[in-house]
Amino acid sequence: MTETRFDALCIGNAICDVFAHVEEDFLLQESLIKGSMRLIDTEEAVRLFDKMGQTVRISGGSAGNTAAGIASLGGRPAYFGKVAEDELGDSYSHDMNGTGVYFNTPRLRDGKPTARSMILITPDGERTMNTYLGACTEFSPSDVDETVVAASAVTYMEGYLWDPEEAKKAFLKAAEVAHAHGRKVALTLSDSFCVDRYRSEFQSLLSDGVVDLLFANEHELKALYETSDLGSAISGAQETGALTALTLGAEGAMVITKDETAKISALSVDNVVDLTGAGDLFAAGFLFGLARDYKLSDAAELGCICAASVISHVGARPEWPLKTTAAQSGFEV
Numbered sequence: 279m280t281e282t283r284f285d286a287l288c289i290g291n292a293i294c295d296v297f298a299h300v301e302e303d304f305l306l307q308e309s310l311i312k313g314s315m316r317l318i319d320t321e322e323a324v325r326l327f328d329k330m331g332q333t334v335r336i337s338g339g340s341a342g343n344t345a346a347g348i349a350s351l352g353g354r355p356a357y358f359g360k361v362a363e364d365e366l367g368d369s370y371s372h373d374m375n376g377t378g379v380y381f382n383t384p385r386l387r388d389g390k391p392t393a394r395s396m397i398l399i400t401p402d403g404e405r406t407m408n409t410y411l412g413a414c415t416e417f418s419p420s421d422v423d424e425t426v427v428a429a430s431a432v433t434y435m436e437g438y439l440w441d442p443e444e445a446k447k448a449f450l451k452a453a454e455v456a457h458a459h460g461r462k463v464a465l466t467l468s469d470s471f472c473v474d475r476y477r478s479e480f481q482s483l484l485s486d487g488v489v490d491l492l493f494a495n496e497h498e499l500k501a502l503y504e505t506s507d508l509g510s511a512i513s514g515a516q517e518t519g520a521l522t523a524l525t526l527g528a529e530g531a532m533v534i535t536k537d538e539t540a541k542i543s544a545l546s547v548d549n550v551v552d553l554t555g556a557g558d559l560f561a562a563g564f565l566f567g568l569a570r571d572y573k574l575s576d577a578a579e580l581g582c583i584c585a586a587s588v589i590s591h592v593g594a595r596p597e598w599p600l601k602t603t604a605a606q607s608g609f610e611v
């Protein structure tokens with residue numbers, strides 16, 4: 279096999295996040311399901327934005343956050359995602375390239391604007407996302423640069439890619455190219471409601487060997503196997519033969535292989551400000567660890583460290599270098 283140029287290629291919906299702090303009542307008045315992600319149209323995006331009070335804009339997108347996290351650790355990430363030729367697209371590209379992520383997906387011209395997610399943060403730090411997909415709906419197989427896939431140790435993709443029809447085809451093309459070059463394919467389940475929408479397809483990706491590495495939180499894994507019992511969900515994951523990295527919130531994480539499970543404790547965070555991107559940054563640490571041949575439990579520990587860092591501030595992108603944070607915890611990065 280040829281040398282890799284990238285530790286991980288992350289593919290997902292390229293989204294600019296617009297954050298506001300709200301009280302619990304706001305979610306009730308808007309009939310929003312706390313902790314979920316719903317898709318909205320332009321009118322709803324404008325209406326909600328008008329009600330949000332003071333906002334902060336930060337580049338986001340689940341897989342984009344993971345790529346930024348890997349770069350912040352000193353790794354070599356690439357990213358595919360569609361933004362438009364507009365102001366948000368400019369700032370998204372700037373942030374990606376500026377943090378050291380290889381990002382070269384052609385921008386959308388004369389079409390929908392760059393995607394945005396209105397993210398409401400409640401006092402407990404939980405985030406509720408309202409996403410207008412915009413230009414992401416035009417991400418298609420032609421955006422999958424095969425040379426980048428072939429040069430990446432792992433291609434990591436969002437379950438959210440199943441929402442725009444063409445993006446799903448792009449996912450399957452990237453997976454095929456990765457395997458043709460002896461590389462690994464990873465899927466993050468994204469959201470339990472996303473799992474509800476595409477359960478059987480996600481199950482097939484695992485049982486058919488399209489996905490080698492699965493990232494999920496407890497709710498998502500239970501949704502995948504339609505069970506309220508975590509043990510049954512873990513057994514379901516084990517039967518697929520895929521390596522599963524399971525996040526358990528304040529309880530830490532678990533690495534699940536066909537024959538074994540290993541639990542890793544979370545770092546305690548005194549002040550949880552915003553949970554947006556916790557799973558994305560866990561994935562960054564874990565993928566970085568795999569690229570550096572860490573033991574699986576060490577890779578998961580690094581994932582927990584990255585997740586703890588990102589929930590200490592607003593936004594899903596590292597605010598300070600994760601390389602430093604990791605080194606302070608004894609990791610040689």
Ligand SMILES: OC[C@H]1O[C@H](O)[C@H](O)[C@@H]1O
Pocket residue numbers: 291293294295337338339340343395407554555556558594
């Ligand atoms: O996982 C958090 C991310 O999901 C959504 O894609 C938002 O853009 C946010 O940054």
